[in-house]
């Protein structure tokens with residue numbers, strides 16, 4: 001860590017600062033720090049003072065992003081004593097006390113993320129500023145997403161593919177892709193930040209195939225899959241239609257034969273009736289009933 005070198009440098013700085021001004025000054029070497037959950041992190045806080053360190057007092061507070069209005073005291077150094085917050089006991093410690101106010105947090109949790117303030121006092125010296133601030137982000141890789149499908153896989157039906165991921169910081173991006181025959185990305189409807197679905201209407205045999213949902217952030221990508229098989233009800237329908245057509249055709253043929261038979265019978269009957277009509281004609285004169293058979297006869301001839 002080169003701590004002795006740094007201490008020498010700081011001593012020099014302290015002397016230099018003493019010549020310039022009598023106020024204690026805190027500087028943060030970083031304003032934002034990121035850590036992957038579970039890893040350790042060093043939160044840096046340097047101070048320059050020209051007074052002896054016997055009355056040095058350091059307080060680190062943390063305001064969680066989730067509840068910024070209720071900060072906790074992470075760790076305190078006061079007259080040589082160190083007090084840690086119960087929630088961090090065994091995980092937090094100073095790394096260079098009393099020369100530096102840096103702290104280390106081991107086995108980081110998501111709840112460790114927040115705004116950290118380092119306050120340093122070294123009476124009787126005044127502080128200007130005696131406080132520094134940094135932001136800690138705890139990153140989490142996306143968890144394995146859960147893929148689901150729902151709907152009607154008969155041709156013409158509609159299917160919904162849904163995908164949800166339990167965690168990930170930053171919030172994972174969700175994508176749906178169809179993988180075969182060629183890879184295409186699908187339009188997604190987000191339901192909240194952590195789940196997204198794809199609606200496929202009027203499915204056909206081309207809809208069948210392997211679908212992938214991916215959840216990704218800076219730490220990586222996790223995938224889940226749905227293998228969709230659309231039942232070719234279209235083929236079943238067309239054979240049904242064919243059967244129907246054949247049935248209609250044979251029925252039509254039968255009807256035609258019947259019609260021919262009836263016509264023939266009718267015609268033979270009409271001839272008799274025609275002759276009868278001719279005889280009646282003289283007695284009753286023209287009327288429609290008598291004319292109809294003759295018209296029918298002409299049209300069938």
Ligand SMILES: *[C@@H]1O[C@H](CO)[C@@H](O)[C@H](O)[C@H]1NC(C)=O
Nearest residue numbers: 040090091092093104105106
């Ligand atoms: C953090 O872990 C390191 C190595 O495992 C250990 O040396 C250090 O003392 C731990 N710090 C605290 C504050 O527990």
Ligand SMILES: *[C@@H]1O[C@H](CO)[C@@H](O)[C@H](O)[C@H]1NC(C)=O
Nearest residue numbers: 155156201202203204205206
């Ligand atoms: C469904 O798809 C078929 C062919 O893929 C098409 O002929 C038909 O018009 C579509 N129906 C609707 C309601 O979009």
Ligand SMILES: *[C@@H]1O[C@H](CO)[C@@H](O)[C@H](O)[C@H]1NC(C)=O
Nearest residue numbers: 208209210225226227228229
């Ligand atoms: C998807 O399902 C089809 C038919 O059920 C099968 O032939 C194919 O191997 C499956 N593909 C994968 C990647 O599981």
